[in-house]
Amino acid sequence: MRKNLGVKSAIFPMPVLMVATYDENGIVNVMNAAWGMMVESNIVVLNLSASHKTVKNILKKKAFTVGIADSAHVVEADYLGIASGNNTSDKFAKTGLTAVKSEFVDAPIIDEFPVTMECKFIEYQQGEYGCGVIGEIVNVSALDKVLDEKGEIEPTKINAILFDTFKAGYYTIGEKVGNAFSDGKKLK
Numbered sequence: 001m002r003k004n005l006g007v008k009s010a011i012f013p014m015p016v017l018m019v020a021t022y023d024e025n026g027i028v029n030v031m032n033a034a035w036g037m038m039v040e041s042n043i044v045v046l047n048l049s050a051s052h053k054t055v056k057n058i059l060k061k062k063a064f065t066v067g068i069a070d071s072a073h074v075v076e077a078d079y080l081g082i083a084s085g086n087n088t089s090d091k092f093a094k095t096g097l098t099a100v101k102s103e104f105v106d107a108p109i110i111d112e113f114p115v116t117m118e119c120k121f122i123e124y125q126q127g128e129y130g131c132g133v134i135g136e137i138v139n140v141s142a143l144d145k146v147l148d149e150k151g152e153i154e155p156t157k158i159n160a161i162l163f164d165t166f167k168a169g170y171y172t173i174g175e176k177v178g179n180a181f182s183d184g185k186k187l188k
Contacts, residue, residue, distance in 0.1 A: 013162030013171065016077055018067040019046060020099070020108045021057035028092040028099045028108045029053050032069070032081025034163040039134075044119055046133045050126065053085030058133055062121040063105035066135075067113030071159040071172050073097070076112075078170070104139040114146045114158045 014034040021029050031054045035047035044066055048055050058064045069077035076095040083091045092099065099108035104118045119135030126132075146157040161170045 009165035012164060012166065013173075014165055016069040016161045016163050016170065017046065018069050018077060018080065018110060018113055019048070019054050020065045020067065020110055021054050021063070022061055022107060023053070023057050024060055027089075029057055029085040030067075030080045030092055030095075030097075030108075030110060031085065032077050034081075034165075036066070042137045043122075044117060044135045044137060046135075047130050048133050049131055050124070051086070055124070055133060058121050058135075059124060061106050063102075063107040064119050064121065064133070064135060065102060065105070065107045065109050066117040066119060067110050068115040068158060069161050070112075070114050071161055071170075073112055074161055074170055077161065102139070109141060114143045114160075115153060116141050 015036065017033045017036045019031050019033050019036075023029055031048075031052060033046050033048060037045055039045050046066070050056075054064070076097055079095060080091065083094075085091050088094075098111040100111055102109050102118045105120055107118065109116045109118070117137045118139040118141065120138050122134045122136055124131070124133055142153050146153055148154040148157075155173060156176065158173070160173050162173065163169075164171060
């Protein structure tokens with residue numbers, strides 16, 4: 001039996017992406033953005049309205065970073081989503097997090113977030129069905145603690161938090177349950 005629920009945001013999980021920029025004075029601004037995704041292996045799209053301080057900074061600096069929020073920093077990540085850089089000048093400072101300048105783009109990396117995509121701004125699109133920042137990933141950096149013995153990112157070590165659009169909760173990623181592009185071959 002199924003129950004019709006009407007129109008709802010029903011994609012689960014949504015990543016908790018921490019978008020970091022510098023403003024024109026070099027001040028760090030970070031926002032929590034759940035509405036983002038990869039559209040190519042090196043292209044990120046973030047659905048952000050032009051009113052966000054982060055978008056204003058991206059348009060000025062032509063760069064941004066996207067960090068993956070982890071469970072150890074859920075309080076900070078949530079705060080960076082509920083406080084606006086437009087009216088809270090010391091928003092980032094209140095978190096106690098650490099920012100370092102990217103070697104690849106004019107944007108900060110938040111040191112505590114385990115994986116960060118460093119992005120060059122490509123385009124801002126605004127249309128009837130949404131708006132978005134499009135960026136090209138020019139580098140991905142990761143903390144040593146989330147790498148496996150081959151130096152590759154081990155997803156279960158990230159402790160990434162995921163946003164629940166149904167009840168506005170945060171969850172962590174679970175265990176690996178299969179192998180992409182492989183397990184389905186059993187049915188061929």
